[in-house]
Amino acid sequence: MPGDPVARLWHSANMLREHRGDGHVAALVGACIGGTEAHVLSALDVGIHPPESFGRIHHLPKAKLAAVMDGLRRRGLVDADGRFTDAGRETKRRVEALTDELATPPYEALSPAELDELIAELEPITARLVAAGSR
Known part of the structure; x- marks a missing residue:
């Protein structure tokens, strides 16, 4: 642990961020959500439509984005217009709730x-x- 207070804060914040990120990946894997799918769901969650225009994925090949959207449609997470279904919104809510739950142990200490x-x-x-x- 660094001795300098600013370096110590930075180090601690990074450790907590990494811990939370690991929990988020675990929650996504548990929900069978892949990386590009996760970005689509995040885009929809913040109101970006079409989700394929989201800055983190807009550069991907159109065919790959179309395949991801088709997969989310087949699973009932997005509708024909590329918007959340109730099941998609609930899946996103469950992933975020589990992420929050998995992030709590350091604070509970x-x-x-x-x-x-x-x-x-x-x-x-x-x-x-x-x-x-x-x-």
Whole structure:
């Protein structure tokens, strides 16, 4: 663990981000959602339509995107217009809920006072990031 407070915060944040990411991958695999499919569902979740225009996948070959969309349609996750079905929205909700659940153990290791201190220390940083346009 780095000794410098800024380096220590950066290192810790990276470890938590990686932990959460690993849990998200596990949740996606458990739901049989592949990488490009995950980007399509994320695009729909934030209101991007058509989802194939999403910046993370728009550069892929049209045939690959069409095959991904066809697969999501066959599974009942998107409709003929490429929008969420109820099943697709529920699948996305379940993946995100499991991701959140799998991300909690590091925070549960903290005492309530330590968690309150962590939140208090990070709130000003969060406020500055949000004010600068971060989501």
